[in-house]
Amino acid sequence: MKNRIISGGAAIVFGLLIALGPQFLFPVCPVEGGMFMKCHWSAQAEIGVGAVIAVLGIALVIFANSKIRLGLTIGIFLSAVLSLLIPHALIGGCAMQSMPCRKISFPSIVVISILLLIGSALNTLHLAWKKET
Numbered sequence: 001m002k003n004r005i006i007s008g009g010a011a012i013v014f015g016l017l018i019a020l021g022p023q024f025l026f027p028v029c030p031v032e033g034g035m036f037m038k039c040h041w042s043a044q045a046e047i048g049v050g051a052v053i054a055v056l057g058i059a060l061v062i063f064a065n066s067k068i069r070l071g072l073t074i075g076i077f078l079s080a081v082l083s084l085l086i087p088h089a090l091i092g093g094c095a096m097q098s099m100p101c102r103k104i105s106f107p108s109i110v111v112i113s114i115l116l117l118i119g120s121a122l123n124t125l126h127l128a129w130k131k132e133t
Contacts, residue, residue, distance in 0.1 A: 004061055004069070007123045011057025011076050014116045018083050018109060019050025026108045028101040029094055039093035039101035042086050046109065049083045053116070070127040077120040084113045 022028050022043035029039050056076050060069055087093055087109055093101040 003123070003126065004064070007069075007073065007119065008057045008060035008062075010119055011060055011116070012054050013057075014080075014112055014119075015050045015053030015055075015057055017050070017112050018053060018116075019047045021050075021108055021112070022046050022105050026104045028105045029099050037094055037101075038091055039087070039099070039105065042091040042093055042101070043105070045086045045091060046083060049079055049086065053079045053083070066127050066130050070124065073120050073123045073127060077117060077124065080113045080116040080120060083109060083116075 017025070028043045029037050031037075031040065053076055056072050056079065060072050060076075063069055063072070087101075087106045093099070093106060096102070
């Protein structure tokens with residue numbers, strides 16, 4: 001029970017940070033001249049990925065079966081990889097290193113995603129070696 005609450009709660013918090021962080025806490029570059037920059041679209045994609053992570057975290061809290069939780073944790077791990085890839089390989093951001101997306105938003109996403117990767121990897125190992133409940 002304790003593992004369900006801790007791992008699920010962490011996934012929910014990190015998922016919400018990924019989804020809402022680039023919008024409110026560490027915003028990407030503002031709209032200039034009515035044109036959206038690439039970092040805006042990266043932030044929009046992170047909303048979807050973060051929401052998926054948060055929903056998987058809710059499911060981690062709800063389900064007691066360790067095999068189901070193992071699958072959910074693997075889904076969280078893969079979603080965290082996607083969260084890392086969006087600003088750095090898939091969509092990207094502004095070219096100038098001095099822009100807010102490059103200085104604040106993307107490094108924050110990287111830290112949150114890496115913490116989520118480590119946590120979900122540890123939880124995967126824990127659940128893989130755990131006896132069926």
